Amino acid sequence: MTTAIHVRGLTKRYGDVQAVGGLDLEIKKGEVFAILGPNGAGKSTTVEILEGYRTRDAGEVRVLGVDPQKPTREWRAKLGIVLQTANDAAELTVRETIRHFAAYYPMARDPEEVIAKVGLTEKADVRIRKLSGGQRRRVDVALGVIGNPELLFLDEPTTGFDPEARRQFWDLIKGLAAEGTTILLTTHYLDEAEALAKRVAVIARGRIVAAGDPATLGGRATAKAKVTWADGLVETDTPTRTVLELSRRYDGEVPGLAVTRPTLEDIYLTLIEAPE
Numbered sequence: 001m002t003t004a005i006h007v008r009g010l011t012k013r014y015g016d017v018q019a020v021g022g023l024d025l026e027i028k029k030g031e032v033f034a035i036l037g038p039n040g041a042g043k044s045t046t047v048e049i050l051e052g053y054r055t056r057d058a059g060e061v062r063v064l065g066v067d068p069q070k071p072t073r074e075w076r077a078k079l080g081i082v083l084q085t086a087n088d089a090a091e092l093t094v095r096e097t098i099r100h101f102a103a104y105y106p107m108a109r110d111p112e113e114v115i116a117k118v119g120l121t122e123k124a125d126v127r128i129r130k131l132s133g134g135q136r137r138r139v140d141v142a143l144g145v146i147g148n149p150e151l152l153f154l155d156e157p158t159t160g161f162d163p164e165a166r167r168q169f170w171d172l173i174k175g176l177a178a179e180g181t182t183i184l185l186t187t188h189y190l191d192e193a194e195a196l197a198k199r200v201a202v203i204a205r206g207r208i209v210a211a212g213d214p215a216t217l218g219g220r221a222t223a224k225a226k227v228t229w230a231d232g233l234v235e236t237d238t239p240t241r242t243v244l245e246l247s248r249r250y251d252g253e254v255p256g257l258a259v260t261r262p263t264l265e266d267i268y269l270t271l272i273e274a275p276e
């Protein structure tokens with residue numbers, strides 16, 4: 001079996017609100033997949049249904065071959081879930097906390113190894129409440145992977161991180177991915193999706209509006225290039241020719257020359273703003 005997550009026609013309604021309106025998703029084993037979308041798009045609802053924490057109204061859902069509405073113990077043990085904030089047990093040390101949770105899992109990883117992997121060896125005997133926000137997030141990830149999960153859910157993992165902490169965190173996630181862990185990530189940060197995920201899906205109004213490789217999403221790779229220079233701007237399919245012409249016109253260096261394609265953010269904003 002090569003499919004980790006299979007979703008067809010998922011719908012979920014809260015009273016008058018259609019939170020998820022017919023969503024399809026296919027995630028392969030070993031893949032890092034990012035779900036992007038504005039607040040209220042239906043990301044959390046979708047992910048919580050996949051995790052088995054919410055019921056669905058309709059649709060077909062299989063996570064590691066199991067319907068999350070009929071969870072088994074064995075199935076739960078294969079999932080790692082990193083929630084947005086988990087600040088309980090703040091009086092325990094990092095090592096005590098991670099050892100404690102390791103005991104719940106049949107195939108737990110070695111706590112010391114996990115502490116090292118998340119970069120907390122030097123903080124192992126420090127109480128959780130004394131850690132910085134970024135260090136606490138590392139504890140959350142350690143708890144998410146202590147059970148040696150096949151599939152890891154990361155919900156907005158780096159919200160509130162400074163740029164350096166985010167880079168370090170990305171390295172940690174890349175390391176887990178390289179070991180073969182399937183990762184489903186939700187994020188607000190487009191650069192994060194681009195850095196970590198081979199495939200992304202953009203959700204808006206409870207539906208997937210685009211999915212694919214972040215480099216080509218929404219026609220990004222084939223979109224017109226923008227050539228700008230000190231006193232001009234051209235959008236063109238043949239930027240090289242434009243630059244050559246400009247170079248001739250200026251007899252050499254073109255002042256302030258730049259050639260750009262739409263960023264993932266440009267594409268994303270177009271996608272989420274598109275009318276239904």
Ligand code: ADP
Binds near residue numbers: 018038043044045046
């Ligand atoms: P996201 O995670 O993308 O921000 P959510 O899945 O949290 O989106 O929410 C999707 C929609 O469903 C929103 O309009 C939200 O207000 C609504 N919603 C989410 N959870 C509940 C709930 N428990 N009861 C009622 N409405 C909810």
